[in-house]
Amino acid sequence: MRVKICGITNYEDAKMCCDAGADALGFVFYKNSPRFIGGRDAREIIKKLPPFITKVALFVNFTPTQINETMKFLKADIAQLHFDVNDEFVSKLNCKYLRVIRAKNKNDIEKFADEYKLVDAYVKEYGGSGKRVALEWFENRDNSKTILAGGLTPENVFEVGRYGFYGVDVSSGVEEYPGKKDKKKVRKFIEVAKYGLR
Numbered sequence: 135m136r137v138k139i140c141g142i143t144n145y146e147d148a149k150m151c152c153d154a155g156a157d158a159l160g161f162v163f164y165k166n167s168p169r170f171i172g173g174r175d176a177r178e179i180i181k182k183l184p185p186f187i188t189k190v191a192l193f194v195n196f197t198p199t200q201i202n203e204t205m206k207f208l209k210a211d212i213a214q215l216h217f218d219v220n221d222e223f224v225s226k227l228n229c230k231y232l233r234v235i236r237a238k239n240k241n242d243i244e245k246f247a248d249e250y251k252l253v254d255a256y257v258k259e260y261g262g263s264g265k266r267v268a269l270e271w272f273e274n275r276d277n278s279k280t281i282l283a284g285g286l287t288p289e290n291v292f293e294v295g296r297y298g299f300y301g302v303d304v305s306s307g308v309e310e311y312p313g314k315k316d317k318k319k320v321r322k323f324i325e326v327a328k329y330g331l332r
């Protein structure tokens with residue numbers, strides 16, 4: 135299982151997550167978030183990251199032009215779109231993207247069936263809220279194009295292993311406090327997500 139650690143705000147945490155075995159890191163460009171990072175700071179971190187780490191930029195309510203410009207500036211790999219976007223919107227993007235389904239019910243997770251997407255729990259305000267998605271929604275279906283997010287922790291991530299997700303995404307569950315990652319939690323989360331309880 136691939137693991138993305140979201141809400142990176144500093145190089146020390148980024149390096150620690152890479153050393154712990156993360157596959158992808160997320161940078162939040164949403165000013166109201168305690169995990170917000172400015173473009174210049176994110177670019178400096180991205181420059182220093184190892185080559186096989188996927189760099190993901192998170193956007194809320196940006197226009198396609200703003201996303202294209204920011205992605206070019208950052209040299210990030212994937213734009214994660216944390217707001218509702220239609221096919222016309224994504225057709226204007228010059229970069230790889232990941233749409234986020236903020237799921238309120240089981241029907242929601244059927245959207246964008248043919249593309250890789252991230253499913254997060256619906257919360258009114260945007261953000262790594264720690265709220266979980268009901269795992270039973272994913273029973274008896276193909277989850278190989280789904281990245282599961284929302285309320286995952288080192289203690290509960292073993293529960294998702296049997297659903298065949300492409301990957302998992304975590305932010306608040308591996309923090310010391312909002313914006314600061316906790317080394318022990320990151321290590322344990324990645325180990326359990328990738329290898330199960332041992």
Ligand SMILES: O=C(O)c1ccccc1NCC(=O)[C@H](O)[C@H](O)COP(=O)(O)O
Nearest residue numbers: 140167261262264283284285304305306
């Ligand atoms: O983290 C934020 O503050 C944030 C702000 C705006 C949009 C998205 C944001 N976070 C999303 C994520 O970190 C993850 O995709 C996911 O929701 C996991 O969050 P968590 O439940 O805290 O593990």
